[in-house]
Amino acid sequence: DAGITQSPRHKVTETGTPVTLRCHQTENHRYMYWYRQDPGHGLRLIHYSYGVKDTDKGEVSDGYSVSRSKTEDFLLTLESATSSQTSVYFCAIRGGLGTDTQYFGPGTRLTVL
């Protein structure tokens, strides 16, 4: 158990509304990641963070923003949700110094109607 929680676990929202997903970790890991998983695709990186207030874009960052004001929390925001953002969102942490292994949270299932 990597001590990662995500909230909410399930959400249904309407097109055009803002949505924020939260990832919380209890083990003081520096690196945190947001992925989305869709049928027919592998997990794809949205954004990642390498420290408080330090973030960078991943492969599929359009339409998403992130913030990290505390080590333990990494927020993913969909400013104006679209149906193409219906997906399962996973947060991950990097396992620590000397490793690039990542450990995942339980996921958030988001439906945009």
Next chain:
Amino acid sequence: RKEVEQDPGPFNVPEGATVAFNCTYSNSASQSFFWYRQDCRKEPKLLMSVYSSGNEDGRFTAQLNRASQYISLLIRDSKLSDSATYLCVVSGYSGAGSYQLTFGKGTKLSVIP
């Protein structure tokens, strides 16, 4: 484009069978290699890292061929509980001290009584 290719399956095998999964990757600069397991509607979980010398963990054996850019996973004496999707994952340095993972789409295994 950096890619990881896997046979999507499904592989339907009887209990006790031996099954092998293969994976190829396109980025020759990749540094670390993993197999993750993902159960239906759950998060990916690290199954094992893959080393050039090959490594074994109980019934699971992983092999890496850097020259051919090929990774394999062998499962012996399959159990019903091995039914899951197996993700081939490759890590590469992306700058700013960060390593990013590239995921295959996964190979689905069903072990049948």
